[in-house]
Amino acid sequence: xxxxxxxxxxxxxxxxxxxxxxxxxxxxxxxxxxxxxxxxxxxxxxxxxxxxxxxxxxxxxxxxxxxxxxxxxxxxxxxxxxxxxxxxxxxxxxxxxxxxxxxxxxxxxxxxxxxxxxxxxxxxxxxxxxxxxxxxxxxxxxxxxxxxxxxxxxxxxxxxxxxxxxxxxxxxxxxxxxxxxxxxxxxxxxxxxxxxxxxxxxxxxxxxxxxxxxxxxxxxxxxxxxxxxxxxxxxxxxxxxxxxxxxxxxxxxxxxxxxxxxxxxxxxxxxxxxxxxxxxxxxxxxxxxxxxxxxxxxxxxxxxxxxxxxxxxxxxxxxxxxxxxxxxxxxxxxxxxxxxxxxxxxxxxxxxxxxxxxxxxxxxxxxxxxxxxxxxxxxxxxxxxxxxxxxxxxx
Amino acid sequence: xxxxxxxxxxxxxxxxxxxxxxxxxxxxxxxxxxxxxxxxxxxxxxxxxxxxxxxxxxxxxxxxxxxxxxxxxxxxxxxxxxxxxxxxxxxxxxxxxxxxxxxxxxxxxxxxxxxxxxxxxxxxxxxxxxxxxxxxxxxxxxxxxxxxxxxxxxxxxxxxxxxxxxxxxxxxxxxxxxxxxxxxxxxxxxxxxxxxxxxxxxxxxxxxxxxxxxxxxxxxxxxxxxxxxxxxxxxxxxxxxxxxxxxxxxxxxxxxxxxxxxxxxxxxxxxxxxxxxxxxxxxxxxxxxxxxxxxxxxxxxxxxxxxxxxxxxxxxxxxxxxxxxxxxxxxxxxxxxxxxxxxxxxxxxxxxxxxxxxxxxxxxxxxxxxxxxxxxxxxxxxxxxxxxxxxxxxx
Numbered sequence: 001x002x003x004x005x006x007x008x009x010x011x012x013x014x015x016x017x018x019x020x021x022x023x024x025x026x027x028x029x030x031x032x033x034x035x036x037x038x039x040x041x042x043x044x045x046x047x048x049x050x051x052x053x054x055x056x057x058x059x060x061x062x063x064x065x066x067x068x069x070x071x072x073x074x075x076x077x078x079x080x081x082x083x084x085x086x087x088x089x090x091x092x093x094x095x096x097x098x099x100x101x102x103x104x105x106x107x108x109x110x111x112x113x114x115x116x117x118x119x120x121x122x123x124x125x126x127x128x129x130x131x132x133x134x135x136x137x138x139x140x141x142x143x144x145x146x147x148x149x150x151x152x153x154x155x156x157x158x159x160x161x162x163x164x165x166x167x168x169x170x171x172x173x174x175x176x177x178x179x180x181x182x183x184x185x186x187x188x189x190x191x192x193x194x195x196x197x198x199x200x201x202x203x204x205x206x207x208x209x210x211x212x213x214x215x216x217x218x219x220x221x222x223x224x225x226x227x228x229x230x231x232x233x234x235x236x237x238x239x240x241x242x243x244x245x246x247x248x249x250x251x252x253x254x255x256x257x258x259x260x261x262x263x264x265x266x267x268x269x270x271x272x273x274x275x276x277x278x279x280x281x282x283x284x285x286x287x288x289x290x291x292x293x294x295x296x297x298x299x300x301x302x303x304x305x306x307x308x309x310x311x312x313x314x315x316x317x318x319x320x321x322x323x324x325x326x327x328x329x330x331x332x333x334x335x336x337x338x339x340x341x342x343x344x345x346x347x348x349x350x351x352x353x354x355x356x357x358x359x360x361x362x363x364x365x366x367x368x369x370x371x372x373x374x375x376x377x378x379x380x381x382x383x384x385x386x387x388x389x390x391x392x393x394x395x
Numbered sequence: 396x397x398x399x400x401x402x403x404x405x406x407x408x409x410x411x412x413x414x415x416x417x418x419x420x421x422x423x424x425x426x427x428x429x430x431x432x433x434x435x436x437x438x439x440x441x442x443x444x445x446x447x448x449x450x451x452x453x454x455x456x457x458x459x460x461x462x463x464x465x466x467x468x469x470x471x472x473x474x475x476x477x478x479x480x481x482x483x484x485x486x487x488x489x490x491x492x493x494x495x496x497x498x499x500x501x502x503x504x505x506x507x508x509x510x511x512x513x514x515x516x517x518x519x520x521x522x523x524x525x526x527x528x529x530x531x532x533x534x535x536x537x538x539x540x541x542x543x544x545x546x547x548x549x550x551x552x553x554x555x556x557x558x559x560x561x562x563x564x565x566x567x568x569x570x571x572x573x574x575x576x577x578x579x580x581x582x583x584x585x586x587x588x589x590x591x592x593x594x595x596x597x598x599x600x601x602x603x604x605x606x607x608x609x610x611x612x613x614x615x616x617x618x619x620x621x622x623x624x625x626x627x628x629x630x631x632x633x634x635x636x637x638x639x640x641x642x643x644x645x646x647x648x649x650x651x652x653x654x655x656x657x658x659x660x661x662x663x664x665x666x667x668x669x670x671x672x673x674x675x676x677x678x679x680x681x682x683x684x685x686x687x688x689x690x691x692x693x694x695x696x697x698x699x700x701x702x703x704x705x706x707x708x709x710x711x712x713x714x715x716x717x718x719x720x721x722x723x724x725x726x727x728x729x730x731x732x733x734x735x736x737x738x739x740x741x742x743x744x745x746x747x748x749x750x751x752x753x754x755x756x757x758x759x760x761x762x763x764x765x766x767x768x769x770x771x772x773x774x775x776x777x778x779x780x781x782x783x784x785x786x787x788x789x790x
Binding site for chain 2: 117127144253
């Protein structure tokens with residue numbers, strides 16, 4: 001069924017809300033087609049970032065509750081902004097897919113199920129926009145014994161696999177995750193897992209180094225000026241996560257600001273040059289963790305190109321490091337996919353809402369380790385005066 | 396449409412999970428009929444109580460996330476327990492309505508919208524039981540400018556109004572809330588609002604007095620032995636909440652353990668008799684707040700009987716105090732309603748799930764202050780192999 005869908009994404013980088021307006025058509029995964037109509041990225045203000053960050057890090061119930069409601073308002077604003085940019089009225093949008101903001105995520109461990117918590121009130125999004133909302137895509141996969149991540153694998157295959165080439169889609173947001181896609185004509189299972197930190201550690205180091213003046217290493221300029229501390233890098237790469245066999249997932253609980261704070265206490269950079277060296281080393285950590293993931297888990301399958309999306313694709317130093325480590329395989333920027341590289345995650349959550357309405361399972365058990373296929377997300381109705389959305393029963 | 400529904404409730408008292416299995420039939424509010432098939436109340440273990448309490452009081456994103464998942468498991472267990480007791484298989488249950496556990500609730504204030512957060516993962520309930528779940532009933536009303544409470548007013552009228560008598564339904568859980576119902580033949584609006592603390596303060600005082608050995612004043616025995624400190628009672632009744640014109644709602648954020656801890660620091664009871672006096676005074680506070688609510692806001696409308704449900708109905712001292720204050724109006728125990736008095740809240744959330752599936756708005760704007768009628772809750776699908784539930788479009 002053809003639906004006009006908005007996908008909303010607020011990643012672990014806390015840089016803002018991405019909203020993609022997409023037309024999606026088809027009867028299932030095999031014949032799914034899509035057209036990106038418009039994309040906006042609404043950056044958080046410093047105050048918004050602070051509120052979210054404090055709620056996540058300090059975690060008082062009152063603060064989490066308040067930010068849950070506020071994020072709902074901001075997500076709604078972003079959805080209305082992408083409509084306005086596209087000159088589409090909200091009543092003409094069929095459904096919104098909202099990933100929400102992950103405040104905590106613990107993968108399954110030692111036989112115990114995982115736990116995950118996303119906030120960003122879907123009732124508020126539905127109330128402000130009038131559009132029905134599908135939200136909280138991770139929880140069902142986690143309840144079924146999965147990692148709840150990486151989530152985007154289903155959409156990666158449906159939307160971005162290509163004939164006769166084996167593609168790696170490497171997303172670098174706060175965390176890094178990859179999806180290995182066989183050539184389109186090849187029916188073998190895909191593979192997807194988290195590679196480790198994306199920009200989160202680099203961002204935290206820049207923010208501490210500049211006392212909050214900058215929140216990321218623009219273009220990778222500081223990393224380019226610095227020198228990688230090879231001994232420190234080897235030590236950081238010895239973290240058990242990087243040796244973990246997929247399925248695997250990670251988050252700020254492991255690779256977050258406290259990790260960087262501990263590192264700074266040890267390294268104690270005093271000059272700008274020493275800060276640059278630390279930033280270069282953390283950039284190399286992301287690059288090496290990605291390259292190692294490709295070597296360790298994709299060598300047997302083989303891969304013909306690596307396409308990088310997310311904010312990390314704009315860090316030239318990081319891109320160069322990854323290319324050096326993976327040559328001769330080409331490492332390409334995300335616009336290779338025919339979309340703004342930043343739009344990919346938001347597009348994914350639009351596709352997830354489409355899948356929910358069609359009762360199509362959108363988790364990939366080989367990627368998450370879940371017991372089986374599951375329909376993801378919860379549905380919150382739109383305005384009462386709307387014609388209710390009909391759910392499609394898979395045939 | 397006739398649906399077999401399970402309602403799940405975990406109240407602010409943190410005493411356990413109530414599960415009601417109900418058959419509900421009708422095409423709308425006017426012709427709704429119901430039959431309670433089975434009811435179970437599964438008490439929390441001391442460890443479960445401690446986990447929930449710590450997550451709510453101390454917060455911490457990790458703790459809230461873990462308890463969100465755990466509560467999902469425990470809610471699922473309670474749903475399966477009521478099925479087993481009734482010898483009904485889960486596949487024959489159409490939908491579950493789960494209120495979840497409120498971890499924070501801030502009503503609208505000074506023109507700013509309210510915020511509310513319920514946990515107890517619906518995806519986990521759906522995964523374990525295979526039954527679709529409607530959850531999070533408060534949020535939409537809050538997003539529409541309402542208090543998100545009291546929620547049960549719609550069900551109170553649909554299920555419990557009677558011909559030619561004006562009824563007050565007073566629920567005494569952790570908090571107290573009442574619904575004033577005109578006689579069944581009378582079309583005038585109902586009135587519903589929170590009366591203030593229910594058992595929460597009494598329970599906290601008993602728990603502190605007995606160092607956790609007891610968690611409530613069984614039968615009101617301690618309050619019966621104690622003497623009410625009239626001066627202290629008058630001071631407590633001077634709290635601004637009790638003068639607040641409805642719509643109004645409250646919670647543990649105001650009348651919770653910290654409130655009792657501050658009181659104990661001042662009163663500093665040393666003997667058992669002094670503790671009994673404090674417990675008697677807190678019991679009188681609940682009784683007086685209920686009586687005052689009836690006098691202040693229901694006198695003009697008039698009321699012919701007061702029916703008390705929830706755990707407070709089993710506190711004989713509290714019931715006697717309320718009766719003394721409201722005579723000659725009869726104060727009746729909840730079984731007057733033809734159901735176990737404890738089952739009423741769980742029954743309400745079953746009715747809410749039924750309403751959601753029928754796209755019937757279940758908030759009462761006169762009671763919550765919301766801008767208008769809203770369909771409440773979010774829908775999480777059941778097992779994939781089930782015949783999907785059809786949503787009914789209101790005619």
